[in-house]
Amino acid sequence: MSRILAVSVALLAACAANAQGVLTALPRAANGRPDMSGVWQALNTAHWNLEPHVSAYPVVIELGAQFAVPPGKGVVEGGTIPYLPEARAQRDQHFENRLTDDPEGKCYMGGVPRSTYMPYPFQILQNERDVVMVYQFATAFRRIFVDGKEEAPLDSWMGWSNGRWDGDTFVVEVTGLNGLTWLDRAGNYASGSAKITERYQLLGPNHLQYEATIDDSTVFSRPWTIRMPLYRLVDADPRFLEFKCEPYAEEKIYGHLRKPGTAAPVGASSQ
Amino acid sequence: MKQQAATAGVLVAIAMAIAPLCAQAQKNARTAWGDPDISGAYAEFTTAPLERDAKFGDKEFFTPAEHEEFAKVRLTQAFDADDTEPGTQEDVHYSMGQFALSENEGVTSLNLRTSIVTQPKNGRIPPLTAAAVARRDALAATRKGKEFDGPEMRSLTERCILWPSTVAPILPRGYNSNLQIFQSPGYVIIQGEMGDPRVVPTDGRKLPDNLLPQWNGTSVGRWDGQTFVIETAGFHPQTAWRGATEKMRVTERITRLDEDTLEYAFTVTDPDTWAEPWGGVYPLTALGALLYEYACTEGNYGMANILSGARKGERETANP
Numbered sequence A: 001m002s003r004i005l006a007v008s009v010a011l012l013a014a015c016a017a018n019a020q021g022v023l024t025a026l027p028r029a030a031n032g033r034p035d036m037s038g039v040w041q042a043l044n045t046a047h048w049n050l051e052p053h054v055s056a057y058p059v060v061i062e063l064g065a066q067f068a069v070p071p072g073k074g075v076v077e078g079g080t081i082p083y084l085p086e087a088r089a090q091r092d093q094h095f096e097n098r099l100t101d102d103p104e105g106k107c108y109m110g111g112v113p114r115s116t117y118m119p120y121p122f123q124i125l126q127n128e129r130d131v132v133m134v135y136q137f138a139t140a141f142r143r144i145f146v147d148g149k150e151e152a153p154l155d156s157w158m159g160w161s162n163g164r165w166d167g168d169t170f171v172v173e174v175t176g177l178n179g180l181t182w183l184d185r186a187g188n189y190a191s192g193s194a195k196i197t198e199r200y201q202l203l204g205p206n207h208l209q210y211e212a213t214i215d216d217s218t219v220f221s222r223p224w225t226i227r228m229p230l231y232r233l234v235d236a237d238p239r240f241l242e243f244k245c246e247p248y249a250e251e252k253i254y255g256h257l258r259k260p261g262t263a264a265p266v267g268a269s270s271q
Numbered sequence B: 001m002k003q004q005a006a007t008a009g010v011l012v013a014i015a016m017a018i019a020p021l022c023a024q025a026q027k028n029a030r031t032a033w034g035d036p037d038i039s040g041a042y043a044e045f046t047t048a049p050l051e052r053d054a055k056f057g058d059k060e061f062f063t064p065a066e067h068e069e070f071a072k073v074r075l076t077q078a079f080d081a082d083d084t085e086p087g088t089q090e091d092v093h094y095s096m097g098q099f100a101l102s103e104n105e106g107v108t109s110l111n112l113r114t115s116i117v118t119q120p121k122n123g124r125i126p127p128l129t130a131a132a133v134a135r136r137d138a139l140a141a142t143r144k145g146k147e148f149d150g151p152e153m154r155s156l157t158e159r160c161i162l163w164p165s166t167v168a169p170i171l172p173r174g175y176n177s178n179l180q181i182f183q184s185p186g187y188v189i190i191q192g193e194m195g196d197p198r199v200v201p202t203d204g205r206k207l208p209d210n211l212l213p214q215w216n217g218t219s220v221g222r223w224d225g226q227t228f229v230i231e232t233a234g235f236h237p238q239t240a241w242r243g244a245t246e247k248m249r250v251t252e253r254i255t256r257l258d259e260d261t262l263e264y265a266f267t268v269t270d271p272d273t274w275a276e277p278w279g280g281v282y283p284l285t286a287l288g289a290l291l292y293e294y295a296c297t298e299g300n301y302g303m304a305n306i307l308s309g310a311r312k313g314e315r316e317t318a319n320p
Helices: A002-019 A085-096 A246-257 B002-022 B064-080 B130-143 B301-318
Strands: A038-042 A122-126 A130-135 A141-146 A160-166 A169-175 A195-204 A207-215 A224-232 B040-043 B117-119 B178-184 B187-192 B197-201 B218-224 B227-233 B249-258 B261-269 B278-286
Touching: A122 B178, A130 B178, A130 B197, A246 B301, B249 B278
Parallel strands: A141 A160, B197 B218
Antiparallel strands: A038 A122, A038 A224, A122 A130, A130 A141, A160 A169, A169 A195, A195 A207, A207 A224, B040 B178, B040 B278, B117 B278, B178 B187, B187 B197, B218 B227, B227 B249, B249 B261, B261 B278
16 A cells, blocks of 8 residues: 555656646766756846837837848736836836946846846856856856855946756855846846846756746845756757857947048958 | 065065975865865966076076075166056056055965976077967068957957966966856866856866867866866967967976975977977966955956957047
8 A cells, every 4th residue: 555655656756747737857967966067058038128118110220121120028026027017117218218227238248147148159067066047148257166155246238147056946145246237128127236146957857947036125026036947959069159149239328429421441451 | 566575575585484394284185075176366476587597598597695694675666667668558558666566475386496387408498489489470561550459359368258367377477366266076276266167077188189179278187186177278279379370288286295385387289380399387376265256257347448448549640
C-alpha cells in the first residue's frame, strides 16, 4: 500500500514538474549548479512596452510599417505597473519625448532589467565565483558576484550585482543603478533608489525563465514583477558580432554642434 | 609632486627586493575545470617605455641599479607632465595628477626591460612601408581643415569606439590602463577598463577566412601548456591600429609568472604596413582592486565641448 502511495506521489510530482515546463535533466556546471552559459535573447515586445499594448504608429511616421510598434500582451504580473500618480505622469512625459529622450537612441547602456529583453543577444559566462553577462547593445557588461555581499560603491548604468543560488534558481540583487535608464521604449522607468531582484531559472537546455521584481517606493505603490522566457541562440558559433552603436547616435547627440554646411556621413561610418 | 615621485621610487625599490621571494608561489594555479588560471584584475603600466631609446642599441635589460635610476626619472617625468604651459591645449585638460589619472598613480609593474618592444632586436617599431606612409598622408590630406567639422572626424577614442589600452594588441597608455580577465569553461573574457569585453573561445578553433570586419577584430584562443594564445584578425578598416590595414593579425600570449604577475607578449603582422612582424612583452601586475564601469558614451561631454569650442572659434574668426 505504502509502495503504491509512494509511486503515486512520485508520478504526481513528475506531472507537476512537467506542467511547469521544468525538466529534471538540466545542463549543469562542474559544481552542480545549472549551467546558464550561452547566448540568450528575449523574443517578445517587452522592449517596446512592458505593459499590454496594441500596435501603434512608428515614432517617426515616415518609417512606415516595418518600424511600427508590434502588439504585445505584456510581461508585467497583473498587467499594469503600479505607478504613484506623479510618477505615471513622468512616464507619460517620457513617452511624449521618446524620440529625443530614450537613452537607447543615444547608444547608452540599457541598465537592468532593460538590457535583458532588448532585441539583441547577450552572453552568460559562469564559474563558481562570478557570473558574467556581456550584452551586444552598447557592449554593456555585468559582473555578478556569486555569494557577494558588497554594497555598491557608486551609482552606475548597469548597477551593482550580488548573486546567489537558491536551489536551481540564480537570484541577483541589483542596486546602485543611476536612475538614468528607462525600462522600455514607452518611457516606463524606475529611479536610482530601485532595488531589482532578478531570478534566472533554466527550464531546459534552451530556455531560461527570467523574472525581475522592481522595488522602488519613490516611483511605485508596491513592488512589481516582470516575467518572460529567454531563448538560447543555438548557432554553431554562439558568439555574437559586435554592435558599436556610437556612430549611429552621434548626429542625434552632437548634430547641432556640427559645422554649418557639413553633413552627417550617413553610411560612411557603418560596418 | 616631487614628494610623490620620491615615495614611488622607494616603493619600487622595496617591491623589487621582495618580488623574487614571492615568485613561483602560484605559477601553476588552475581553474576548477583544469585550465591554467590567469583570471584577475591587472594594471598594464610598466616602467619600460614602448620603444627603446636608440642610445641603448640592442641592450634588452637594465641592471637593477640602472633600472632604479631609469624608473626614478620616468616616474618623475610622469608627474612633471602635470605641470602644463598656461594657454596650451594640454593646460585645458584636467590635471592627471589631481584626479589620480596619471600613469604612475596606480600600480606600475617593475620591468628590467629597456623597452616593451623586443622584436626587432633594436626594440623599436619598424618604419611604416612606403604604401603605409602614402595611406597615412592621403588620410591626413582628406581630413585637413575638417578635423573639427563633426563627431565623425574625431579619433575613435574621443568617439568612445576604441582604445589602445583594450584592443589587441593591448598596450598601456593614458589613464585607466587596466584590464580584467575572467574564465569560464570554454572561454576567456578579457575586458579593458575602458573598452569592450573580448570573449575568446578556448577550444582551438581556427579563424575563418570570411570574417566580417569588427572594430576589435575576432579572436580565438588555445592553451599552449601554461600559456593562453590568442589569434585575432578581421579588423575594421577604420580600426587602423597605428596605421595598419584590416589585414593586420595579432598573436597574444598570456602566461602566469607568479601570484601577482602575468606576462603579456604580442606579435603584430601586416605586410601592407610593416616590412616585418614586430612585437613585445611586458608584465601585467595584479591591481588588488575591482574595476568599475566606464561609461564613455554616456558621459562624453568632451565631444560636445570640442565641437562647440570649434564653432565658437569659427564665429570669433568670422567676427573678430
